[in-house]
Amino acid sequence: METYLINGEFEAGVSPYDRGLSFGDGVFRTFTVSNGVPNHWEAQYQKLYDDCQALKLKCPFSQIILEDIVKLFPKDTTLKVAKVIITRGNSMRGYAVPQNISPNRVLIKSSLPNYPNNYFEQGVNLQVFSIRLSSQPLLAGVKHLNRLENVLARMEIVDSEMYDGVLLDENNHVIECSNANIFARFNSQLITPSLTKCGVSGVTRQRIISIAQLLGLSVAQESCTLESFNSADEVFICNSVFGAFNVKAIGQTTFSNYGLAAKLREMLNT
Amino acid sequence: METYLINGEFEAGVSPYDRGLSFGDGVFRTFTVSNGVPNHWEAQYQKLYDDCQALKLKCPFSQIILEDIVKLFPKDTTLKVAKVIITRGNSMRGYAVPQNISPNRVLIKSSLPNYPNNYFEQGVNLQVFSIRLSSQPLLAGVKHLNRLENVLARMEIVDSEMYDGVLLDENNHVIECSNANIFARFNSQLITPSLTKCGVSGVTRQRIISIAQLLGLSVAQESCTLESFNSADEVFICNSVFGAFNVKAIGQTTFSNYGLAAKLREMLNT
Numbered sequence: 238m239e240t241y242l243i244n245g246e247f248e249a250g251v252s253p254y255d256r257g258l259s260f261g262d263g264v265f266r267t268f269t270v271s272n273g274v275p276n277h278w279e280a281q282y283q284k285l286y287d288d289c290q291a292l293k294l295k296c297p298f299s300q301i302i303l304e305d306i307v308k309l310f311p312k313d314t315t316l317k318v319a320k321v322i323i324t325r326g327n328s329m330r331g332y333a334v335p336q337n338i339s340p341n342r343v344l345i346k347s348s349l350p351n352y353p354n355n356y357f358e359q360g361v362n363l364q365v366f367s368i369r370l371s372s373q374p375l376l377a378g379v380k381h382l383n384r385l386e387n388v389l390a391r392m393e394i395v396d397s398e399m400y401d402g403v404l405l406d407e408n409n410h411v412i413e414c415s416n417a418n419i420f421a422r423f424n425s426q427l428i429t430p431s432l433t434k435c436g437v438s439g440v441t442r443q444r445i446i447s448i449a450q451l452l453g454l455s456v457a458q459e460s461c462t463l464e465s466f467n468s469a470d471e472v473f474i475c476n477s478v479f480g481a482f483n484v485k486a487i488g489q490t491t492f493s494n495y496g497l498a499a500k501l502r503e504m505l506n507t
Numbered sequence: 508m509e510t511y512l513i514n515g516e517f518e519a520g521v522s523p524y525d526r527g528l529s530f531g532d533g534v535f536r537t538f539t540v541s542n543g544v545p546n547h548w549e550a551q552y553q554k555l556y557d558d559c560q561a562l563k564l565k566c567p568f569s570q571i572i573l574e575d576i577v578k579l580f581p582k583d584t585t586l587k588v589a590k591v592i593i594t595r596g597n598s599m600r601g602y603a604v605p606q607n608i609s610p611n612r613v614l615i616k617s618s619l620p621n622y623p624n625n626y627f628e629q630g631v632n633l634q635v636f637s638i639r640l641s642s643q644p645l646l647a648g649v650k651h652l653n654r655l656e657n658v659l660a661r662m663e664i665v666d667s668e669m670y671d672g673v674l675l676d677e678n679n680h681v682i683e684c685s686n687a688n689i690f691a692r693f694n695s696q697l698i699t700p701s702l703t704k705c706g707v708s709g710v711t712r713q714r715i716i717s718i719a720q721l722l723g724l725s726v727a728q729e730s731c732t733l734e735s736f737n738s739a740d741e742v743f744i745c746n747s748v749f750g751a752f753n754v755k756a757i758g759q760t761t762f763s764n765y766g767l768a769a770k771l772r773e774m775l776n777t
Contacts, residue, residue: 241523250520251528253511253613258521258592260654261531267600292655293662320600322528325658330537330590330617332654332661332685343523347600371641372677375659383653384530384602385562388595389645391602392563407642415602 241345245305255341257324260332261382263340264288265322268440268477269349273312275319276506278303280440281477284380285323291379294325295340305344318478320345322382352479357502360483360495361400361474363414365463366390370406370435378438387415401474403463403487406435411461417476418442419484421461421469422454422497428465431458441475441505448504452497463487473498480505511615515575525611527594530602531652533610534558535592538710538747539619543582545589546776548573550710551747554650555593561649564595565610575614588748590615592652622749627772630753630765631670631744633684635733636660640676640705648708657685671744673733673757676705681731687746688712689754691731691739692724692767698735701728711745711775718774722767733757743768750775 243251256262266285269276282299289296302321310317322345326338368390376383390404401414413419413436420429420442427449432438449456466472471494472484480502483495513521526532536555539546552569559566572591580587592615596608638660646653660674671684683689683706690699690712697719702708719726736742741764742754750772753765 243520243523248520250513250518251523251525253513253521253592253615255521255528256658258525258528258594258613259535259652260658261652262655262658265529292659318600322523324528330588330615331620332657333664334658334662343528345523345600350601368645371643373639373641373656375638376655381655382529382531383655385532385646385651385653386643387602388526388530388532388604389562392604394603 240309241343242305242309243343244341245301245308251341251343252327254327254329255324256326256328257322257341257382261384262292263294263322263324263382264292264380265320265382266380267318267320270306270310270314270317270319273307273310273314275303275306277440277444277477280444284440285321288379288381289323291376292325292381294323296323297340297342302342302344305342309344309346316349318347318349320347324382350478356400356479356482357499360485360498362398362485363487364394364396364399364402365488366393366402366404368393368404370404370412372407372434374434377434377436378432380437390415400482403466405463409463411463411466412436414474417474419472419474420445421466422471423469425454427454427456428461429456429458430461439476441477441480444505445475445481445501451504452500470494471497473501475501510579511613512575512579513613514611515571515578521611521613522597524597524599525594526596526598527592527611527652531654532562533564533592533594533652534562534650535590535652536650537588537590540576540580540584540587540589543577543580543584545573545576547710547714547747550714554710555591558649558651559593561646562595562651564593566593567610567612572612572614575612579614579616586619588617588619590617594652620748626670626749626752627769630755630768632668632755633757634664634666634669634672635758636663636672636674638663638674640674640682642677642704644704647704647706648702650707660685670752673736675733679732681733681736682706684744687744689742689744690715691736692741693739695724697724697726698731699726699728700731709746711747711750714775715745715751715771721774722770740764741767743771745771
């Protein structure tokens with residue numbers, strides 16, 4: 238059973254004038270909540286704030302969102318997933334932003350997905366999506382509400398054994414999965430796609446970049462072809478809900494190493 | 508005073524699980540309504556249907572939307588503007604589309620904008636937006652709810668004398684305005700940008716392509732540079748609310764001919 242708050246209240250619904258609905262004019266975050274406390278909140282809020290800045294949208298204060306979380310996730314609840322949507326606010330028809338607009342916030346509570354054990358043990362299967370991500374430097378990295386490319390990608394999956402897929406850009410460079418970032422390991426070097434033209438720069442991706450050194454790994458953010466990924470010693474994906482999963486296969490290419498995701502999950506403490 | 512219907516009812520709001528809000532997973536149309544009757548409904552519905560098809564989204568039957576319009580726009584109302592939003596429906600967190608999903612529809616009534624007289628007489632001023640439209644062939648032409656590029660473009664306007672701006676693509680080709688399509692006339696030839704990689708293919712654009720012959724004009728849809736537009740004999744923009752407006756100036760380039768938009772408005776009967 239999911240429940241939600243709209244601007245901190247148990248309201249029935251969102252205004253049809255909300256620019257999140259009209260234009261996807263907003264941003265969101267998804268993260269876990271333990272006993273009423275959001276995990277890695279500083280990093281989550283910083284990313285939310287930065288994404289709002291990218292859209293020139295007023296981000297509500299951290300304290301306001303934390304009060305919503307306390308209200309919706311009582312202290313005795315087990316591990317849950319929170320999704321926060323911040324939109325620019327309501328306006329009448331037309332793209333112009335009224336001067337006095339005030340952002341809307343939606344907080345949604347849901348259960349942790351019931352991942353099969355083998356996702357944690359051996360990893361997940363990925364296909365290669367046929368849709369190509371478009372290039373928009375002004376929105377690259379931002380977790381905004383314009384996610385039709387992810388929706389169309391996800392609709393390509395028909396095989397229930399397929400967890401997700403690899404999204405490529407117009408130049409056939411690997412960018413991410415539909416709901417996760419992706420890394421390849423070559424010996425002691427991690428490579429993750431640079432996200433200056435498209436893709437979402439997730440908090441867990443950023444955290445892995447920060448802690449990789451503790452595992453004796455260096456990290457580079459650069460353009461990567463699918464061929465390069467397929468020749469990696471190990472591939473894993475990450476997001477703020479499951480932490481990290483190794484990748485068993487990308488299409489027909491299988492990977493026999495899968496120890497890193499488990500180590501990362503422990504260090505990430507998701 | 509604006510009012511609205513959600514799935515045909517005078518509901519308070521839209522579900523926070525609506526994928527229109529979460530992902531911009533839907534399409535919309537804006538058109539005028541005279542005495543409770545939507546203008547050029549066949550063309551509007553056909554475009555709505557085609558756009559739904561592009562997103563593999565179930566379009567509600569024409570009759571259902573017409574019943575909504577009758578309910579929200581009584582016969583004695585003067586000329587109004589209707590906006591119809593169709594989203595894929597509600598779903599829990601995640602991009603995957605549930606099998607039994609049912610589309611949501613929102614119908615919003617608003618007044619006709621109070622355009623200054625000189626928009627009809629001499630035309631409007633356009634700037635050139637700095638944001639470039641990204642290229643996504645799977646979504647090009649579709650009036651979907653992922654409109655952040657339009658929002659960011661509109662936010663570039665600070666001069667109140669500026670009605671809108673010209674949106675260029677990554678190759679600096681002219682595509683459209685933030686809320687209108689655009690045409691250039693060279694002698695008896697109309698040129699309008701081809702919209703195979705980005706842009707919205709509006710109903711009024713399509714209607715002008717169909718009726719241009721009646722004015723002795725041929726029409727070509729092709730790639731156009733801004734320089735080419737600036738050298739035109741006449742430039743005009745169009746949408747389903749105002750019909751057509753001539754363009755007085757694009758940035759520093761002024762146009763001295765402006766008779767075509769008035770003729771088109773008469774023929775379009777918007």
